[in-house]
Amino acid sequence: MSRDWRIAVCVIGALAAGGVVALSHSAEAPQSLVPQPKKAAAIAPPPVELPPSEPSRAIPTLTEAATRNIDRRLRALAGELAKMWTRDPEKLVEVIDDASRRATASPSVTLLLAIAQAETSGEILDVSEAGAVGLAQATPIACREEQCQGRLFVTDDYLIGARAYILKKPLGDADSIASLIVKRDDPKTRRRAARLLDSAFDLRLEGVGELDLLEPYAPPQYFAEIGAAKRHNLKRLRELESLLDHGSRDEIRAYRDQVRHEYRDLKRLQIERWSRYQRDLIVERDQMLERHFGLPSSIVKKIIPYQAGEYLAVELDQRFSPTGMAAFLVRHLEHKAEEARTLARRERDVEEMTAALYNGGSHNVKRMLAGLIASLPETEHYRKKVPAMRRRLDHSIARLETPASARRGVVAR
Numbered sequence: 001m002s003r004d005w006r007i008a009v010c011v012i013g014a015l016a017a018g019g020v021v022a023l024s025h026s027a028e029a030p031q032s033l034v035p036q037p038k039k040a041a042a043i044a045p046p047p048v049e050l051p052p053s054e055p056s057r058a059i060p061t062l063t064e065a066a067t068r069n070i071d072r073r074l075r076a077l078a079g080e081l082a083k084m085w086t087r088d089p090e091k092l093v094e095v096i097d098d099a100s101r102r103a104t105a106s107p108s109v110t111l112l113l114a115i116a117q118a119e120t121s122g123e124i125l126d127v128s129e130a131g132a133v134g135l136a137q138a139t140p141i142a143c144r145e146e147q148c149q150g151r152l153f154v155t156d157d158y159l160i161g162a163r164a165y166i167l168k169k170p171l172g173d174a175d176s177i178a179s180l181i182v183k184r185d186d187p188k189t190r191r192r193a194a195r196l197l198d199s200a201f202d203l204r205l206e207g208v209g210e211l212d213l214l215e216p217y218a219p220p221q222y223f224a225e226i227g228a229a230k231r232h233n234l235k236r237l238r239e240l241e242s243l244l245d246h247g248s249r250d251e252i253r254a255y256r257d258q259v260r261h262e263y264r265d266l267k268r269l270q271i272e273r274w275s276r277y278q279r280d281l282i283v284e285r286d287q288m289l290e291r292h293f294g295l296p297s298s299i300v301k302k303i304i305p306y307q308a309g310e311y312l313a314v315e316l317d318q319r320f321s322p323t324g325m326a327a328f329l330v331r332h333l334e335h336k337a338e339e340a341r342t343l344a345r346r347e348r349d350v351e352e353m354t355a356a357l358y359n360g361g362s363h364n365v366k367r368m369l370a371g372l373i374a375s376l377p378e379t380e381h382y383r384k385k386v387p388a389m390r391r392r393l394d395h396s397i398a399r400l401e402t403p404a405s406a407r408r409g410v411v412a413r
Contacts, residue, residue: 073397077113080396084389087122091306091322092135099326106330107337110397111351114389115333115358116326118382124309124322125301127281131158131274133319134309136329143319144213146331150318153281154217161273162214163226166207168266169363170233171259173200173372174240178256185249194244197237199370204233207363236262281317288316333358343369355386 074093081089096113100106119137120126132139133153140152141162177196180189211226236259243252286297289308292315293300300308306322313321333354339362340353356365360379367373 072400076396076400077110077393080393081113081117081122084117085121086117087124088305089122092116092122092124095135095306095322095326096329099323099330102327103330103334105334107333107354108390110393111354111386111390112326112329112333113393114386115355116329117389118355118359118386124305124325125285125312125320127278127285129271129274129278131161131277131281133281133317135322135325136319136332138319138325138328138332140217141210141213142332143328145210146328146335148318148324148328150313150321150324151316152217152319153284153317154214155277155280157273157277157280159214159218159222161270161277163211163222163229164266164270164273166211166363167226167229167233168263168270169207169367170200170204170237171263171266173203173367174236174259175256175263176372176374178240178243178252178259181244181249181252182256185252190244194241196371197241197244199367199372200237203363203366203370203372204237205230206366207361284316285312285320288312351387351390352383356380356383358386359383 074090074097078089078093081092086092093109093113096116097109100109100112106112116122116135120135124135126137127133128137130139138148139162140154140158143152173196177193177200180193180196208226208230212223215223239255240252243255247255289295289297289300289312292311293304293308309320309322313319313324318324336357337350337354340350340357343357343365344350344353353365356376356379359382360368360376364373364376364379368376368379
């Protein structure tokens with residue numbers, strides 16, 4: 001076969017395979033069609049051993065980054081509390097944040113701080129006229145409810161004041177209901193009074209069971225007198241029930257004056273005994289601080305209140321412990337929130353109801369909801385103040401995560 005024919009056969013074969021072959025005017029066949037010898041595989045050189053690198057100090061670990069972020073938030077919260085004239089805000093934030101982290105379930109740290117600030121403004125060694133003590137202003141009954149472990153300063157004055165406080169409530173209900181008829185006696189008012197009386201019967205034992213928690217500190221006679229007071233209150237409510245059915249306005253007025261006198265006697269007893277209890281606990285607190293630290297109690301409370309509180313918790317009353325009361329606050333507020341969910345009409349009202357229950361107690365809040373108490377000014381103020389303070393603290397944290405330009409309202413174009 002001639003040379004021209006050999007070239008033609010190669011072209012035809014390449015076209016049939018769909019490829020393109022570059023042809024040369026030379027007489028030799030294309031290089032791509034000539035078998036090439038195999039090349040030996042290249043062997044990669046061994047990797048170079050580098051010395052271990054030092055971790056970059058400019059790039060924090062995940063743990064460090066989280067810790068820095070938490071620290072920034074805690075400082076922001078403390079700074080906002082300082083603007084509210086809170087004593088030792090950094091320590092207050094520290095103990096409450098730690099207690100919240102340790103708890104299985106906890107309200108938000110900002111809500112816990114709002115409650116603590118509303119109670120004492122950071123004066124963690126305070127003793128109130130109602131016998132409440134410490135960071136969370138806990139009473140002996142509340143501590144027993146939450147199964148706190150440790151000493152409690154409980155005297156006869158506290159016991160008698162607590163009994164009078166709870167057992168005067170049904171008499172106050174009877175006074176309020178009878179006063180409606182004294183003011184205006186008509187069928188509509190009597191029907192309203194009858195509905196309120198039904199609520200008074202339902203609530204007459206509200207809070208009475210809490211007095212049983214004082215059993216380790218009270219003699220048997222104490223509970224015998226509680227039983228007698230319960231029977232007396234039931235008798236008074238039944239008398240009012242009969243008067244609403246058949247009694248005249250003058251008879252109801254006479255009844256009202258009697259129960260009002262009884263109510264005021266118990267209230268006076270409560271105030272006198274709790275005031276004495278408050279005075280005795282303050283004296284004992286200050287004397288122990290001066291003996292232990294060798295300084296005036298006013299100086300100790302000012303410069304080392306948290307250290308002093310832990311000492312008093314061991315030697316006098318556990319409610320002085322800032323760490324113990326922070327843990328108590330977490331548990332107690334969580335329980336109040338659970339109760340609030342059963343009482344609030346709407347989900348958005350739960351937080352306000354939680355604050356009201358913490359401040360006023362269920363015996364007062366339930367009476368207010370039933371219409372037996374017209375208003376509780378302190379509790380009403382408290383239930384608005386605490387959520388507002390919580391929102392303010394939340395905003396202080398939110399500002400950390402918001403760019404400065406966004407805070408100034410500048411929109412990037």
